[in-house]
Every structure is written in C-alpha cells, then in structure tokens.
Amino acid sequence: MRSDALAFIVRRNVITTVAAVLIVLLVVIAIVGPALVPYDPLATSATEVLMPPSARHWFGTDGLGRDIFSRVIVAARLDIAIAVSAVALSAVVGVSIGAVSGYVGGALDRVLSRVVDVMMAFPLFVAAMALVAVFGNSVKSIVLATAIINLPFYFRLIRAEIMARRSIGYVEAAVITGNSATNVIFRFLVPNSLPPVIVQVSLNLGWAILNASGLAFIGLGVAPPTPEWGIMIQEGAALMLSGEWWVVVFPGLALVLSVFCFSLLGDGIRDVIDPRRRS
Amino acid sequence: MASEPAMPQPAAPQRSTPQRSTPLLAIEQLTVGFETATGTVHALDDVSFAIGRGECVALVGESGSGKSITGLAVMRLLGRRALVQAGRIVFDGADLLTLSEKAMQATRGKRVAMIFQNAKASLNPIKTVGDILVDILRSHHHGLSRAAARARIVALLDRIGINEPAERLRAYPSELSGGMCQRIMIAAAFACEPDLIIADEPTSALDVTTQQLVMDLLMTLCRERGVAAIFITHDLALASEYCDRAVVLHAGQVLEQGPVSEVLTSPRHPYTRMLLDSLPYGKDDIGQLKAMGGGLPDLRRNDLPCCRFAERCPQVEPACRGLPLPERRFGPTHIVRCQHPLEPSLAAAPRASAARAM
Amino acid sequence: MRHKGLRILLARIATTIPILFGVVVVTFALIRSLPGDPAVYYASGPGAGPAEIEAVRRQLGLDRSLVEQFWRYLVELGSGRFGNSLQTGQPVLADFAQRLPATLELAILAFAMGVGTAIPLGILAAVKRDGWIDQLCRVLSSTAAAMPGFFFGLILIYFFYFLAGVAPEPIGRLPGWALPPPVVTGFMTIDCLLAGDVELFWAALGKMILPAASMAIFAIAPLLRMMRGGMIDALDSDYVTASRAFGLSRTRVLLGYALPNALLPVLATMGMVLSTMIGANIMIEKLFAWPGIGAYAINALIGLDYAPVQAFVLIVAVLFVLMTLAIDLISSAVDPRYGQG
Numbered sequence: 001m002r003s004d005a006l007a008f009i010v011r012r013n014v015i016t017t018v019a020a021v022l023i024v025l026l027v028v029i030a031i032v033g034p035a036l037v038p039y040d041p042l043a044t045s046a047t048e049v050l051m052p053p054s055a056r057h058w059f060g061t062d063g064l065g066r067d068i069f070s071r072v073i074v075a076a077r078l079d080i081a082i083a084v085s086a087v088a089l090s091a092v093v094g095v096s097i098g099a100v101s102g103y104v105g106g107a108l109d110r111v112l113s114r115v116v117d118v119m120m121a122f123p124l125f126v127a128a129m130a131l132v133a134v135f136g137n138s139v140k141s142i143v144l145a146t147a148i149i150n151l152p153f154y155f156r157l158i159r160a161e162i163m164a165r166r167s168i169g170y171v172e173a174a175v176i177t178g179n180s181a182t183n184v185i186f187r188f189l190v191p192n193s194l195p196p197v198i199v200q201v202s203l204n205l206g207w208a209i210l211n212a213s214g215l216a217f218i219g220l221g222v223a224p225p226t227p228e229w230g231i232m233i234q235e236g237a238a239l240m241l242s243g244e245w246w247v248v249v250f251p252g253l254a255l256v257l258s259v260f261c262f263s264l265l266g267d268g269i270r271d272v273i274d275p276r277r278r279s
Numbered sequence: 280m281a282s283e284p285a286m287p288q289p290a291a292p293q294r295s296t297p298q299r300s301t302p303l304l305a306i307e308q309l310t311v312g313f314e315t316a317t318g319t320v321h322a323l324d325d326v327s328f329a330i331g332r333g334e335c336v337a338l339v340g341e342s343g344s345g346k347s348i349t350g351l352a353v354m355r356l357l358g359r360r361a362l363v364q365a366g367r368i369v370f371d372g373a374d375l376l377t378l379s380e381k382a383m384q385a386t387r388g389k390r391v392a393m394i395f396q397n398a399k400a401s402l403n404p405i406k407t408v409g410d411i412l413v414d415i416l417r418s419h420h421h422g423l424s425r426a427a428a429r430a431r432i433v434a435l436l437d438r439i440g441i442n443e444p445a446e447r448l449r450a451y452p453s454e455l456s457g458g459m460c461q462r463i464m465i466a467a468a469f470a471c472e473p474d475l476i477i478a479d480e481p482t483s484a485l486d487v488t489t490q491q492l493v494m495d496l497l498m499t500l501c502r503e504r505g506v507a508a509i510f511i512t513h514d515l516a517l518a519s520e521y522c523d524r525a526v527v528l529h530a531g532q533v534l535e536q537g538p539v540s541e542v543l544t545s546p547r548h549p550y551t552r553m554l555l556d557s558l559p560y561g562k563d564d565i566g567q568l569k570a571m572g573g574g575l576p577d578l579r580r581n582d583l584p585c586c587r588f589a590e591r592c593p594q595v596e597p598a599c600r601g602l603p604l605p606e607r608r609f610g611p612t613h614i615v616r617c618q619h620p621l622e623p624s625l626a627a628a629p630r631a632s633a634a635r636a637m
Numbered sequence: 638m639r640h641k642g643l644r645i646l647l648a649r650i651a652t653t654i655p656i657l658f659g660v661v662v663v664t665f666a667l668i669r670s671l672p673g674d675p676a677v678y679y680a681s682g683p684g685a686g687p688a689e690i691e692a693v694r695r696q697l698g699l700d701r702s703l704v705e706q707f708w709r710y711l712v713e714l715g716s717g718r719f720g721n722s723l724q725t726g727q728p729v730l731a732d733f734a735q736r737l738p739a740t741l742e743l744a745i746l747a748f749a750m751g752v753g754t755a756i757p758l759g760i761l762a763a764v765k766r767d768g769w770i771d772q773l774c775r776v777l778s779s780t781a782a783a784m785p786g787f788f789f790g791l792i793l794i795y796f797f798y799f800l801a802g803v804a805p806e807p808i809g810r811l812p813g814w815a816l817p818p819p820v821v822t823g824f825m826t827i828d829c830l831l832a833g834d835v836e837l838f839w840a841a842l843g844k845m846i847l848p849a850a851s852m853a854i855f856a857i858a859p860l861l862r863m864m865r866g867g868m869i870d871a872l873d874s875d876y877v878t879a880s881r882a883f884g885l886s887r888t889r890v891l892l893g894y895a896l897p898n899a900l901l902p903v904l905a906t907m908g909m910v911l912s913t914m915i916g917a918n919i920m921i922e923k924l925f926a927w928p929g930i931g932a933y934a935i936n937a938l939i940g941l942d943y944a945p946v947q948a949f950v951l952i953v954a955v956l957f958v959l960m961t962l963a964i965d966l967i968s969s970a971v972d973p974r975y976g977q978g
Contacts, residue, residue: 114655114659115659117655117656117659118656118659118660118662118663121656121657121659121660121954121957121958121961122660122663122950122953122954122957123911123912123913123915123916123953123954123957124912124913124916125912125913125915125916125917125919125920126915126916126919126949126950126953126954127950129919129934129935129938129946129950130667130946130947130950132938133667133671133938133943133946134667134670134671134672136672206782206783210783210785213785214785214787214916214920217785217787217920217923217924218919218920218923218935219935219939220938220939230785233787233788233791234787236791237787237791237924240791240794240795240798240799241794241798241799241806241807242799243795243799243800245795248788248791248795249792252785252788252791252792255785255788256780256783256784256785256788257783259782259783259785260779260780260782260783263779263782263783264779351878354881354882356878356881356882359766380887384884384886384887385884386884387881387882387883387884388882388883388884388885389884392882392883393879393882393883394879395875395878395879395882397875400874400875400876401875401876401878401879402876402879403876403880403894403898404876404898404972404973404974405897405898405901405971405972405973406894411880414880414885414889414893415880415883415884415885418883418884418885418886418889419884451973451974453973453974454973464879467883468883471883471884
C-alpha cells in the first residue's frame with residue numbers, strides 16, 4: 001500500500017522526485033558535511049585572501065582568506081536546522097492551539113481568533129525583526145521569531161479543517177461512545193486534517209530558510225564569523241563592487257537551490273494530496 | 280398510444296413538415312478529436328444529421344457521448360485542443376468551418392445562439408445581468424445606444440413574463456435563482472433573433488417545477504418565432520415531449536435518428552432500446568427496470584471497434600467491430616446505423632411522454 | 638444596492654478597529670519587553686543624565702500601573718510623540734517624515750515594476766497555455782520564488798555596475814557629485830523636475846532602477862502565479878464560453894470578461910504581496926544604503942535604539958492594516974459575491 005503510493009508519486013512527477021532527492025542530499029550534507037570539509041570554516045589566512053575559485057579552493061576564499069566551499073557546506077547545517085526547528089515548532093503549536101480552538105469554539109475561539117488576526121496585521125518580516133529585538137540577537141531568537149510569525153497560518157488552517165469535520169459521522173460516533181475531548185481532537189480530528197498541514201509545512205520550509213538568511217543578511221540573529229549563507233552574502237556584498245563575485249555567488253546559489261528544492265517538493269506534495277489545486 | 284412507426288409524423292401537427300431539401304443546418308460526417316497529455320480523445324466520429332427551419336431536434340445520449348461537443352462544434356467554440364479532422368457544418372448554405380473568425384463571430388448569437396446547463400455560471404459574476412445583456416445586444420447592433428438596448432431588453436423580459444424586469448437587470452447573477460438566470464439567458468438568446476438555438480441541457484441544473492417553466496418558455500418562443508432548436512439532453516421524456524426528431528449519440532457516433540414518435544417508441548437500435556429500458560416511465564414493477572449495461576468506452580483508445588457500442592451490445596457479432604457502420608432507413612427520416620437493427624416491437628415499447636403524464 | 642454597499646463598507650471598517658487596537662497593545666507590550674529602559678529612549682538624547690531620565694520616567698508614568706501606562710501611551714501616540722532616537726537625537730516622527738518619501742518613491746517604482754512584469758506575463762502565459770511563454774513564466778516564477786532580493790540585487794550590481802558599467806554606483810539616491818534639489822515632496826525624482834534639473838532627474842531615476850528591480854523580484858512570483866491561475870480559471874469558465882457563444886469578440890471577452898474576474902484572486906493575494914514587499918524594502922534599503930525608513934529602523938535595531946524600532950513596527954503595521962482594508966473594500970466593490978462565503 002505504502003510503496004504503491006510512493007510509486008504513484010514518483011511516476012506522477014519526475015521534478016518532485018528530483019527535488020526530494022536533492023533535499024535528501026542537502027540533509028546528508030548538513031549532517032555529515034562539517035566533518036568532511038577540506039578546511040576549517042573559521043580559519044583565516046593572510047596569504048590567501050580573496051583567491052578566485054581554483055583546484056585548491058573550489059569556491060575561492062573570502063576577505064579573510066577563509067575557504068568558501070567549507071563555509072557554504074558548514075552553513076547548510078545551521079540554515080536547515082533553523083528552518084526545520086522553526087517550522088516544526090510552529091506547526092506543532094499552531095496545530096494544537098488551532099485544533100482546540102476550533103473544536104471548543106465559543107469565547108475561547110473568539111479570543112484566539114482575534115489574537116491571530118492581530119498577529120496577521122504585522123508584515124511578516126517586520127514582526128520577525130521586532131521579535132528578534134525582544135528575544136535578543138541570537139540564533140534561538142530567529143527560530144522563535146520564525147515560529148511565531150508562522151503560527152497564524154497553521155492555526156487558521158487546522159481550525160477551518162476541524163470546524164468542517166466536527167459534525168462528520170465518525171467524529172460524532174467517537175463523541176457518543178464516550179471519548180474525551182482530547183481524544184476526539186488528537187486521535188480522530190487532527191490526524192484526518194493533516195494533509196493540508198503537510199503541504200503547508202513543505203512549502204513553509206523554503207520560506208523559513210529565506211527568512212532566516214534575510215534576517216542574518218541585515219545583521220540579526222547570526223553573528224560573524226559563524227558560517228551562514230545570509231551573513232556570507234552580506235560579508236561579500238561590498239566585494240561585488242570590485243568584482244570578487246565568488247564570495248557572494250556560492251552561498252547565494254546554495255540558498256537559492258535549497259529554497260528552490262523545498263518549494264518544488266511542496267508543490268509536488270500539494271499536487272499529490274490535493275489534485276484539484278494542481279498548478 | 281400506438282402510432283404507426285413507419286409513418287413520419289411530426290409531434291406538433293400544427294407545424295409544417297420541414298423541407299428536407301434545404302435544411303437550415305446540416306452536419307456532415309463530422310469527426311473531432313481532442314489532444315490531451317494521455318492521447319487523442321476521439322470525441323466525434325462521422326456525425327451527420329440535419330435540421331430544417333423551425334424544427335426542433337433532440338440530441339440524446341449518456342454523459343460523455345459527445346452531445347455538448349457537437350453543439351460547441353457548431354459554434355466553433357471547441358477550444359484550442361480540439362481538432363476537426365473531417366466533415367462540414369453547413370448552416371444556411373455556408374460551411375461554418377471555413378468561415379473567417381469575423382464572420383463566425385457575427386454568426387454566433389445573431390444567427391445561432393446557444394444556452395448552457397448552468398445559467399448562473401454562464402453569466403459573468405461581476406457584471407449586472409443588465410450590463411451583460413446590453414453587451415450581447417450591442418455586439419450585434421452597432422450604433423445601438425446602451426439606453427435603447429436596455430429598453431429593448433426590458434420590453435423583451437416583460438413580454439416573456441418576467442416580473443419587474445428593470446429590477447432584475449440591476450441584479451448580479453449570484454443574486455438571482457438558477458431558474459431566473461436561465462430565463463434571462465433564454466431572453467438573451469432570442470433578443471438577437473437567431474435562426475437556430477442550441478440548448479445544452481438547459482434545465483438539468485434546475486428543480487423539476489422550474490424545469491417545466493423554463494422548457495415551456497423556451498419551446499413556446501421557438502415555435503412562435505419559427506426558430507429551429509437543437510435540444511441537448513439525457514432526459515428522453517423531455518425530448519419526446521418537446522421535440523420533433525431525436526438524434527441518439529453514443530460515444531461520438533450517431534446510432535439512430537428519426538421522429539421522436541418512432542425512435543423513442545419503437546427503437547430499431549439496441550442502444551436506444553437500452554436507454555428506454557433504463558427509464559422508470561411506463562414500467563409496472565421494478566423488475567422491468569434495467570440498468571445500463573457497461574459504460575462508454577475510453578475514447579482515447581486507438582483500437583475502438585467500428586461500432587463503439589459493440590462492447591456493450593447484447594447482439595454483438597464480429598462484423599460490428601470490423602465493418603463501418605451501415606446506414607439503414609426505416610422511413611423518410613428514420614435512420615439506424617447498426618448491422619442488426621431490432622424488429623419493431625410495439626407492445627414492449629413504452630412511450631416516455633405518455634408515462635410522464637401519469 | 639447602494640445602502641447594502643455602505644453597510645458592508647461600515648462592517649469592514651468596524652472589524653479593522655479591534656485589530657488596530659490590538660496592534661497598539663502589541664507595540665505597547667513590545668516596548669515593555671524590549672531590553673533596556675523606555676525612559677532612556679524617550680529622553681532627549683544620548684547625553685541625557687540620570688536626573689533627566691528620572692524625570693522622563695515620572696513624566697511617562699513608568700511608576701504607575703500598567704493600565705495607566707497604556708492610557709498614557711495612547712495619549713502620547715495621539716499627540717504624535719514616539720520618543721527620540723538615540724542615534725540621530727531627533728524625535729522619531731521627524732526622522733520618519735524625513736525618510737518616508739525615499740521609501741515610498743522606491744517602493745512605488747518597485748511595485749510598478751513587479752506588477753508591470755507579472756500581470757502581462759501571467760495573462761500571456763494563460764492565453765498561450767503550454768506555449769514557450771508559459772514555460773518561461775514557470776521557470777521565472779519558480780526562480781523568483783526561491784531568489785532572495787538581496788542576492789538578486791548583488792547579481793544585478795555585478796553585471797550592470799561592475800561588468801557593464803551602465804548602472805550608477807549602487808549607493809544612495811543621487812550621484813556623489815550632485816547637490817540635492819530643494820526638498821518639496823521628498824520624492825527625489827519629482828523634486829529634481831520641480832527644480833528644473835532634468836539631468837539630475839535621470840540620475841535619480843537611474844539610481845532607483847537596481848534597488849527597485851531587486852525589490853520587485855519578491856513580488857513577481859506570487860503575482861505571476863495568481864494571474865496565470867486566475868486567467869486560466871476565467872478562460873475555462875462557463876461565462877467566457879457563453880459570452881463567446883453570444884457573439885462577443887475575443888478581445889472583448891478577454892479584456893472585459895475574463896481579465897476582471899482573473900484579477901480578483903490577484904487582488905486577494907495583494908495583502909501577502911504587500912507584506913513581502915515591506916520586508917523586501919528593509920533588506921534592499923540596507924543593501925543599497927537607501928536613506929528610507931527600512932534602513933533607518935534596522936540600523937536603530939542593531940544599535941539598540943528602540944524608540945524608532947517600536948515606532949516603525951507600529952506605523953508599518955497600521956499602514957499594512959489600512960492597505961489590507963483598502964484591498965478588502967476594492968474586492969467587495971468589484972465582486973458582489975465577496976465575503977458571502
């Protein structure tokens with residue numbers, strides 16, 4: 001049954017499969033990459049400053065003589081860890097609150113919905129900035145901020161699903177046979193409402209990477225000399241004016257490629273789960 | 280009840296027999312395919328039938344049999360994936376398929392009008408009904424002012440018995456009922472005084488009482504004004520009640536055509552027989568009611584049998600798969616395309632319209 | 638009909654009020670939870686001594702109850718006092734007033750570039766479905782969706798400034814040699830024209846092209862996808878077929894029937910696009926050293942200068958809520974079914 005479904009997905013969409021394979025590769029790089037890189041990503045070298053890409057330094061070196069290839073690989077771990085933990089946190093908390101709110105209804109639901117409306121009133125990046133300001137300038141803050149600004153999407157998504165399903169037969173049967181509310185919500189309703197959440201998660205991951213690197217680019221969250229794609233681009237920005245393109249281009253390409261794969265995978269999963277909205 | 284099947288007998292005796300020599304519309308050997316990602320859909324295969332002036336022809340068959348595609352083909356609105364592989368559509372002496380786009384555009388609405396199943400969805404949701412009708416009228420009467428067009432439409436709606444027409448015209452389609460939208464579409468169709476109206480399941484989306492109202496309106500207008508009609512439906516009772524002739528389509532092939540009094544009373548094609556047997560009208564008990572056997576074949580297949588009904592037919596034999604459909608005449612206009620037409624069996628044939636009155 | 642429209646209008650505005658109130662509560666909470674002492678950033682400047690800060694603390698009522706503090710905060714906002722910036726030593730509102738035109742000028746051009754690219758391409762892609770334009774659009778929107786504007790901006794700088802040399806130095810609003818025209822509107826291009834300096838107008842416009850294009854890339858993907866999808870839905874709709882069947886010309890049906898309907902989903906995503914554009918604005922202003930409110934706010938945040946930060950968050954959120962309201966009102970004016978489920 002499960003392998004059938006997998007075969008169906010693969011047959012259906014070659015691009016999605018390629019994206020999925022690339023993502024697996026990316027995750028493997030994030031896990032084992034730091035142990036395999038040829039140079040210490042933090043090691044500076046006064047003699048090898050701003051070397052263009054060569055056999056010795058595949059992606060060249062930056063203004064402090066650090067090996068860009070090593071830094072790009074090591075940065076994958078940080079960027080993906082930020083994105084995954086932020087989206088996971090957001091999805092778990094958002095789904096839980098949204099499910100309870102949608103099921104219980106009444107005053108609780110009204111209050112929570114209002115709160116979410118207010119959260120949505122802040123442009124995402126501005127809200128992230130403000131939250132980083134409150135939590136302090138650290139990686140942990142970026143994760144928290146990214147998670148919080150995404151909560152409303154999961155809340156609304158699951159709430160709508162739950163409200164639509166609350167009066168369906170199998171749910172009413174579960175209630176009548178004496179299941180507790182917690183049981184009904186988390187054992188009957190939530191599992192059946194998960195497909196759109198999965199779509200949202202997969203589309204969200206790429207966005208979270210963009211968001212984190214954007215914050216790092218403007219100087220929030222990650223501090224130099226930590227290798228991170230956004231901050232590497234920021235460090236190389238001025239060098240673009242004098243033509244040392246490799247400092248920016250390689251971390252930039254890593255960023256674009258990983259976001260690209262996540263969004264392709266997201267689109268593919270949506271196509272499989274919700275064929276009506278096929279793009 | 281018992282009518283002579285061999286005699287061509289118009290359902291509406293007050294009307295003259297259509298002149299078969301110069302039909303208003305003649306579809307000749309029309310073959311249409313659609314290109315899709317999974318292959319070519321052979322939607323229409325060698326479809327031929329004709330309509331005289333003022334005549335009303337029912338196009339019947341299951342969903343997916345190519346009824347709507349035939350209608351859209353006449354309008355030349357099949358879309359960009361469609362490919363007319365063969366045939367002609369001769370309207371008033373000219374082949375519509377070779378007409379310039381400009382001339383075709385002048386034909387649509389003005390000479391051949393079409394109304395659709397879902398009237399509400401056929402009206403632009405963000406315009407008022409009045410604006411839509413004015414647009415239609417003015418696209419055929421250049422120089423007609425908006426106010427004059429509006430006045431004409433109000434008068435027309437009033438004449439066909441729609442209350443407070445001016446009020447209706449200010450409404451958006453979403454604010455009107457499906458039946459009201461369809462009556463307005465009918466008004467729009469007649470506003471340009473066409474010679475032919477193609478009505479594609481005009482009442483299928485409506486409830487039964489409204490259905491009657493809308494059909495009566497449509498057919499009264501057709502008869503009064505001598506407008507010919509192609510009435511596309513899967514409802515044999517409606518077809519026999521309102522139409523002169525019936526054309527039975529199956530999987531893109533015309534299998535039987537002729538006066539409704541013959542085709543829907545004593546069918547000569549096993550498929551027509553099967554359609555009638557699946558109807559509840561005139562059956563004494565449920566045992567007489569038969570479900571349709573099988574389904575339409577997948578029209579993407581390249582190995583479709585010559586008779587596409589062969590795979591469902593109780594009387595099938597090798598010739599059906601391999602030989603082109605023969606054309607057998609059982610009267611001036613009663614044509615059956617079958618290797619082994621049925622013998623007339625008067626007793627067993629219930630008349631759908633008679634049953635309906637019960 | 639008209640009075641119904643008015644009722645909808647009032648209802649929409651009414652739902653906005655609690656949200657605006659919530660926004661104010663959140664920014665109030667933001668000030669209380671920011672590290673540091675609010676009295677410091679409401680004081681006159683970095684030179685303020687402990688006595689002055691103590692005076693400000695009392696003046697701000699930071700020793701009172703939270704409710705009373707909130708009330709005072711509202712009064713302060715009502716009288717336009719957002720505190721002073723530590724870095725510029727000026728009232729925040731004055732700093733904003735000075736920088737907002739630069740932001741708006743850039744944002745408007747960027748928005749125009751984004752819409753001007755995405756809308757026609759989306760329409761073409763839908764009309765010529767699966768044609769080469771459609772394929773190109775698919776590649777473009779997928780790439781744009783994955784492309785952070787700050788990276789795109791740097792690529793543009795490399796090609797057009799460093800390699801081709803056609804773009805001006807990507808810093809600020811005017812070339813280094815130029816004296817700015819007298820400030821009338823704050824929009825550099827307009828001020829140049831008002832001063833009668835056409836050459837400077839072109840220079841100012843030239844400075845805007847790269848940052849505006851970098852900002853526009855954020856808007857292109859969602860707009861292009863929505864436009865294409867909306868147009869395809871509209872072209873496949875019954876009312877388009879029916880209108881054609883009634884003899885309306887292809888152009889008339891395309892522009893008068895399909896397009897307005899296809900723009901509705903585009904309008905509906907506009908809120909999301911605006912939100913993204915505001916974020917893009919901050920990053921791009923930072924990258925191009927553009928003297929607007931985005932760069933100002935981020936510099937304040939990095940410099941732990943919180944009065945501008947909270948003012949920025951508040952003002953931008955209020956603007957965003959109002960823009961969302963405007964989108965809502967336009968949608969309900971155009972679409973009679975809007976908001977009825």
